[in-house]
Amino acid sequence: MCVFPRPPTLGRIWAMKRILAFIRPKKWAAVQEALSQIAVERMTVCDVLGFADCSQGKFPVELAQYVSLMICVNDDFLDRTVETIRKVARTGSHGVPGDGKIFVIPVDDTIQINSGQRGKGAV
Secondary structure (H helix, E strand, C coil), X not given: CCCCCCCCCCCCCCCEEEEEEEECHHHHHXXXXXXXXXXXXXXXXXXXXXXCCCCCCCCCCCCEEEEEEEEXXXXXXXXXXXXXXXXXXXXXXXXXXXXXXXXXXXXXCCECCCCCCEHHHHC
16 A cells, blocks of 8 residues: 655645535536635536446446536635535435535645745635
8 A cells, every 4th residue: 555645734734625516517507606606716617427326236327417616715715615515506495316415625735836826825
């Protein structure tokens, strides 16, 4: 097993998170608009295929289409961003299976390639 050491933070502690969300394609426009309303406008968006229920031990015949969003935010934007995606992406008032998932992953550092700026300002 390969173990890679955590990169040194050189004494810097920036509270940043990566949000990885998988939503139904028909919800993408509404989610994009809602995120824009809370000033979250930088993200990576991809069309993906996937499945969640493999209870029979077999892959499903057809994979479901989803839109994947990858958004890096400072901690002060985390809760409002996650809640906006969750509320807008779900089907109806209670949601249904297959509406998607949201993962929150810690980010050690962010570096802008062009300027070399690091941390919160680079997000």
